[in-house]
Amino acid sequence: MRGFLFLLLLLSLKVSGQGGAAQPDVAKLKQARLDTMVAVIGITGSDIVADIGSGNGYNLIRLSKYFPPARYYAEDIDSARCNRENFKKTIRDFRASVSIDSFTFRYGTTAATNLPENFFTKVLMIAVVHEFDEKQSMFADIRSILQPGGFIFIEEPLVIHPVPKDKGCNNPYLTEAQLKRIISDNGLEIVMEKYIPDLGDNKYRKIFKCRLKTASSATILLQ
Secondary structure (H helix, E strand, O other): OHHHHHHHHHHHHHHHHHOOOOOOOHHHHHHHHHHHHHHHHOOOOOOEEEEEOOOOOHHHHHHHOOOOOOEEEEEEOOOOOOOHHHHHHHHHHOOOOOOHHHEEEEEOOOOOOOOOOOOEEEEEEEOOHHHOOOHHHHHHHHHHHEEEEEEEEEEEEEEOOOOOOOOOOOOOOEOHHHHHHHHHHOOEEEEEEEEEOOOOOOEEEEEEEEEEOOHHHHHHHHO
16 A cells, blocks of 8 residues: 555656746757857858867867857966867867868967957857956956957856856856946947846846947947
């Protein structure tokens, strides 16, 4: 009798679980994020790309699978994580066909990238703006490395309600309003933005395609 009651309990738990809120498919969310970034960034073979805060290449190498060969500069402040051997491992993990020789490694500081000025057609900033301790200095440096007519792509986890800090870097995640203010205050204007679903009730992502503010756009903003 006890065994029969136990079986009924298990079945009732299974049924009630099926009737609850659907759990997000993490793999699908990750792929949707990647697909959105690929569509917005659109790297071509003639591009020279800087990836700010590249780490072990997790984002940059996954993106490279969708584009023709290009020149990539991987920038970080941590040479123990961002280096040739770790990139080789990430290339193997994702079965990417990109050559390790496509990547040049540069190491900056919390205030500057140590990348060549007036050089890049596209600059990627993937989930790093909230990590910047010296935002004004970093953005000034990043503006200086961009070629005329180039674009900066900012992808960030955003919160609906402010939170004390990100568990990784101990800096708080930004709200969309805060990020847009940072972008505008640092000499950039948004020309495209795309929503990206993310895990959690209080968090989502967006990617912003930005360019340097022109004299005409600055005049409009002042009016």
